[in-house]
Amino acid sequence: MKHNFSYLLNKWRQKKKKSAAVNNIPSDQTTLEKKLQDTVHSVRSSLGESSDFVVRNFKVGNNQTIKAALLYMDGLADKSFIQNFIMETLMVDTELEEISGKDISNDSGQSTSVSVSGKQGDFFKQFKDRIVANSEVSEINSYESLFQYLLAGDSILLLDGYVKGFAIGSKGYESRGVQEPSSQTVVRGPKDGFSEVLRTNTSLIRRRIKDPNLWVENKVIGKKTNTDVAICYINGVVNEKVVQEVKQRLDKVDIDAILESGYIEETIQDETFTPFPTIYNTERPDTICAGLLEGRVAIMVDGTPFVLLVPALFVHFFQSSEDYYQRSDVGTLVRLLRYLCFFLALLTPASYIALTTFHQEMIPTQLLVSLAAQREGVPFPAYVEALLMEITFEILREAGTRMPRAVGNAISIVGALVLGQAAVEAGIVSSAMVIVVSLTAISSFVSPTFNMAISVRILRFGFMTLAAMFGLVGIILGLIVMVLHLTSLRSFGIPYLAPMGPFIPSDQKDALVRMPFWNLRNRPKLINQTDLEREDTPSPKPPSTKQ
Amino acid sequence: MVKKLKIVCVIIIFILFLTACWDANELTDLALATALAIDQEDDQIKLTVQVINPDEIAGNNFTNRTAVSTYSSTGETVFEALRKLTTIAPRKVYLSHIHVIVIGEALAEAGIARNLDFISRDHEMRADFHLAIARGHTAAEAINILTPLEKISAEKLASSIESSQQAWAKTKKVSLDVLLSSISSKGKEAVLTGVDIIGDPNQGNKLDNVEAVHSPTFVKVDTVGVFKNDQLVGWLSGDDSKGLNYVINEVESTVEETACEEGDDKKVVAEVIKSNTKMEGKFKNDTPTVAIDIKTEANIGDVECGIDITDPSNFEKIEKQLGKEIEQLIKDSIDQAKELESDIFGFGEVISRSNYKRWKEIEGRWSDVFVQQLQTEVNVDVTLRRTGTVTQSFQKEIEEKKKKDEQ
Amino acid sequence: MIKVIGVLVASAVVYKLDYPTVKKSKSNRDKFVYWIFFLFVVGIMILYVLEVPFPNPTEWIKQVYKPVGEPYKQLVERIVNQ
Amino acid sequence: MLHQEKISVRQFTILVFMYTLGTSVIYLPSLVASYGKENGWISVLGSSLIGFGVVFILNKIAQLDEKKHLFELLEFIFGKWIGRIISVLILMFVIYLLATNLRQIGDFITTQVMVQTPIYVIMIIFILVSLFAVKLGLEVIGRTSEIFFPYALFSLILLIVLVAPQADFSNIQPLFRENIAGAFLAVFPASEVPYFQLFVFLAIFPSVNKPDKAKKGFYIGVALGSFILFIITFMALMVLGPDFTARNQYPTYILGKKISIAEFIERIEILVAIAWFFSIFFKLTINFYALSLGVSYLLKLKSVQTLTTPIAFFVVILGIILFPNIIYFMDFSQFYWPFFAITFGLFIPLLMLLIGMIKKRKQGNGSQTPS
Structure with a gap:
């Protein structure tokens, strides 16, 4: 039965695919029409008479013999650029008298001349070489490429009688400039963040790594969106296998839309069913550069400031770029604090439940008495109480992020006063539980990356349930299962828990701790296998005061 | 593959969960015992438990109730008496936080070995409490006395045993494992601290006792009971206890x-x-x-x-x-x-x-x-x-x- | 009876979720052996919840090692409780 | 074919260490104290010597053919049929071992930590976690051991350091006077728990990426494990006294209860129990893995993981029916189990080594003559 059903389903899907292809007019591979107006007409009709599609018909050459049309999308193309540098060259600067009769191949001629009677290719070439005075010009032959350029913001110049046209680079859409990233802020460190424009983003990286080996490869993914996706890495430093793997996986992606790098992330990650992120994302160019220099691969997607970095290991989610801008001892301490907070965020409510309902003997008497006093009159078992408070907190947090800024204050007042204080005073929850939940909440925000904090939030509820069932035994078994799962994960072939499991002694210098730079001689071993040496700064030695 | 297995685990665990939490005890369902008193009454064992009233100690609004209350029951054995307590005590008596176990003088003279087995066997019992003998009174009276300063009188008893050994050396704190090993050793006999009640014990268990500046009734520890095998045979005075402590390097x-x-x-x-x-x-x-x-x-x-x-x-x-x-x-x-x-x-x-x-x-x-x-x-x-x-x-x-x- | 149904339901759930891992090996031998073992274990579990007395393997081992175990036991008792 | 996964020498060493601690870390002090009283620690030393002997034999066996695991070796040495019969016997021993270990966890938790929880629930959740590990494969088990190793080692060392102030040397006096015979007798039962079961590692030996270094790792793991066992026993005897140690079922746990530093660091015995959970979890998992490997090999299955789920549930039932009560278990484990274990843990390996050596020599002569 099941087989039959899935078979039918597949068939149906295939059918659907086919019919979708048929409806698409004009078909991608067809060449342009010879007659200019036909081409313009079919472009216009395929765009469904969209209002932002602009066609400017004009004539060029002696006696205005050549009919031409300039096509562009309003809003995507830079209007003043088109005005000043395309239209003006074509219509004004071209000396009309000389356009006919003169030999095309005569290069010594001071002015441009175009002959209708000349060979098609030559005339076209002339146009390309002389008249269109732009840096970014490419020929187009088919509707597919026409749409590709047109919808990317370029202007299309079509000439009557030719099945070819020009795409002139005139991208100039509105975009947010380079601003301070909102997600990962630092006290010390660069304040620029990626923006939505792919080109800006690559430039931000280029500006930092001035090395010819920094390679950026482009791919277009998304059947409908045709989104530019750039793979960026430093050749010679990067692990070739990872690059190959990334390319392969990107090639396999068959999706109609890529609106954010999250789409890519979900379609190329190793294991889908895991609460842990196996791909790193960030808005910070410096973080990406550091990753590239470690030998990792960045994947940039047009339209989002969030750039992906692979392979991403567990330890990477606890590293902030600021660790490297501060002194190493400070960086180390802060990093250890983050690991502590990871466990606090994960286990505090669970431990509270386990201790107060299973292992009261572990709590010192005085503390136990005060806990017991607080819990007098609380109608719920500790587990339910914790669950209630945690869910309330999650609701508050979610409301806080999605709310308009102006309402934010109201939320915090409601959260702090109504849910916190009033609930305690009304005896619905104990104040110890409020402390536990607050500690958990604050700890989960210590994580420098947001997605690790999310996975902690998911797992926390699991641990709470285990604690409610089996106490600390449950928590420990949960931890074992979690670590087993973590060790079984891989990020682009690299074991997720490296360098702890498998234990790589030389990589420990930049995992749990951060050693001073003069000690970080080598790049991480597992990620990078070719160009290991990172630096050779000698450890600083003060000049001897002895004479 | 692994994903499926995870689901198996989760489902099975949740199935178990439906019937689980065998050992979960909410704090509000527990009566935290801080002291046990074991007395002999006729042929039976009388067990008195001092439990904490947490609201009185750490709650927001204090009432006139005492911080601790005691419940007693009798039975053939300690274990039986303890289980009988459930008929009187409103909550499950939880023994892990016991600070002191006081044994009545009469019982100590008759022999304590048979009552100690339960204490060393029960999993809730920890080995960190002190043992003492009520001198001249019943053990129940000793743990009934309310003390100023320390609301939990058992804690006061434990801390005075400890501090008087530390600063005065006239008592001897004895924990369960030390007691058991000296009882069973061939070349050593056991001792236990004695607890005296100064004043009227009936006065001491009322709240008036702690409302006065000078509490009329209080407990005092400065003697040591001497055992032969498991029977109490006599008492050492404070000075003699000090001599004992000198000899055993305490x-x-x-x-x-x-x-x-x-x-x-x-x-x-x-x-x-x-x-x-x-x-x-x-x-x-x-x-x-x-x-x-x-x-x-x-x-x-x-x-x-x-x-x-x-x-x-x-x-x-x-x-x-x-x-x-x-x-x-x-x-x-x-x-x-x-x-x-x-x-x-x-x-x-x-x-x-x-x-x-x-x-x-x-x-x-x-x-x-x-x-x-x-x-x-x-x-x-x-x-x-x-x-x-x-x-x-x-x-x-x-x-x-x-x-x-x-x- | 309710216990037997419980065991059966639980086994069905386990089978449903565990079998795909076996199926993945694409070996008929694996599948066959898996079924036999699974049914065997389910059978044993049902017998267990029905409180059918099982022979105790420990007793068999005891029987096998009795010739050395008994003298050793006496030796230990003599030496330890001298 | 059943062996594609590789673990590193470090992981192997840690697994050996965990296995050595396994069940023994919490039982051993009581066992040796009941035999040798204050001189019980001598038996731990003696048994670790035996342990080294066992490791020596096992390493020699592994050397016969480094690419073959235990069951292949058995077939190689004893021939097809006898080898298989012995394999089946060994598998029966391992499944018995697995069920016993599981039962021990259950007994411990239901006596000390969670008294009202039915024992089968504890056994099921532990075997499920172990099943999960075996399903994920040896590589994951090895890496996970690396993650938990620091905690297990650190918490045991912490236990020793924290109870050290309460150690009383007079508890283990008079030295070498009394109970010497008992102490030496205890070497036998004391070595069965960790050492006569080490042959299970022959099943994962060929998975180690550097076989020649793995031999050293085997020694190091056993040495470290024995050292911790010895120190813990020594401390238990000194702090609790021989009588109290012998009387308690789980003296190491009681040792944890004794920790009290400045009335602040106390009541942390559950941390000791947690370290023990880790070590016994790895013991359980290694036994489970070896068992699945053997069964899959004998039945010529494609994957080690095929039969793990039925085996897991079978082991739970077996663990429950094996021992009707704890006294039965103690009697059995004291007087019969050592013989049961020595048959498989020492005699069969010795036999394997002897016959294997002879066979190899013959083969070596045979192959040398033509060339």
């Missing part, structure tokens, strides 16, 4: 005094800050002998007379006198133990350690040997270190002034 700090002059009633008092005992067993002409070598360090804490302590010879004299005092304490203590026919010092173990073969010969009749034959050589060496914040006492000037006045 003195952390105490106070020793000696007369300024022979026969003078004015004293020089020294604070012992460190004491170290070495015992060595040997056979002197077939007589089992234990040499007790004590090295004590002390500071002068109080000088009542005009003795010139800046004079090194006087200093030495005081050292010697103090040594003699301690020696006397120890000898009295040993005499007392011999009178009670109980080797509480573990001399038997000392001898077995030094001469195992000979020990095997006398092991069977050790109790008699201890009383009749055992010789002890006590050697106390006191070293005075400091004199407190002053050197010479002003007493001397006063005395001189007095003399002048007389003249």
